[in-house]
Every structure is written in C-alpha cells, then in structure tokens.
Amino acid sequence: MYMTNQLNSLFNEVFPYRERQKMEYMLTDIKKVDENYVMEIDLPGVNKENIAISLEKGLLTVFVDQKAQEGEYLVSERLHGEYGRRYRVSTSLTEEDIQASFKDGILTLTFPIDKKIEKKMIQID
Numbered sequence: 001m002y003m004t005n006q007l008n009s010l011f012n013e014v015f016p017y018r019e020r021q022k023m024e025y026m027l028t029d030i031k032k033v034d035e036n037y038v039m040e041i042d043l044p045g046v047n048k049e050n051i052a053i054s055l056e057k058g059l060l061t062v063f064v065d066q067k068a069q070e071g072e073y074l075v076s077e078r079l080h081g082e083y084g085r086r087y088r089v090s091t092s093l094t095e096e097d098i099q100a101s102f103k104d105g106i107l108t109l110t111f112p113i114d115k116k117i118e119k120k121m122i123q124i125d
Contacts, residue, residue: 026062026085036110039087044105045078051107053100058091060098062107090114 027042041062043051052063063084068076092114099110 025079039109041107048102060087060089
C-alpha cells in the first residue's frame with residue numbers, strides 16, 4: 001500500500017491534474033479482430049480536421065487541437081486546446097499499414113498484428 005501511495009504521489013507531481021485529465025480524456029479500447037489490432041479512441045465534440053496522427057519509431061501519436069466555440073459558457077466540461085496521447089506499437093509498423101476513420105466522436109485505427117512480437121507464454125518445467 002505504501003508503494004502504491006508513493007507511485008500515485010510521484011505521478012501527481014509529474015503530471016499535474018490538468019495533464020492527467022487530458023490523458024484520461026482520450027479513453028481508448030484496443031482489441032484483436034482477426035489478424036488486426038483495432039483501437040477505438042473517444043474524442044467527443046472534436047472535429048475530424050483537428051486530429052493529427054503520426055508514427056515515428058514505434059510511437060503512434062494522436063494529437064488534437066480543438067478550439068472552444070464562441071460564446072459565453074456557463075459550463076464547459078469538454079476539453080479544449082491542444083492535447084494528445086502516445087501508444088507504443090511495433091517498430092515494423094508503417095504509416096501505410098494504418099487505416100483511420102472517424103465517426104460519431106470515435107477515432108478508429110486498424111493495423112496488422114506483428115506476429116514477430118506477439119507475446120508468447122513460457123512453459124515452466
């Protein structure tokens with residue numbers, strides 16, 4: 001329990017509340033479908049034109065730059081501004097391997113499973 005509290009404390013120091021909120025905002029599901037990974041990233045209220053996806057050395061980055069709409073807000077709970085999230089993927093993955101679509105506030109990324117790095121269980125004798 002003590003170690004968990006220390007890790008939480010360190011996490012809170014490294015990532016202030018607003019930064020944690022930004023990371024948590026991009027809720028992500030990753031599943032296997034046939035021979036592919038399918039990532040579904042929640043981006044409610046975001047315009048497709050404000051999403052950038054990049055891949056470099058095994059890091060898949062989803063970046064959002066969503067400006068607030070004009071008007072005087074009484075309540076504003078949606079995240080605005082610049083934020084992003086990185087996902088570690090196979091270094092053999094290329095931009096051409098990734099299919100991206102955006103519908104109903106969900107960004108879907110589909111890419112092939114790299115059989116060379118798939119986790120294998122080790123048998124204990």
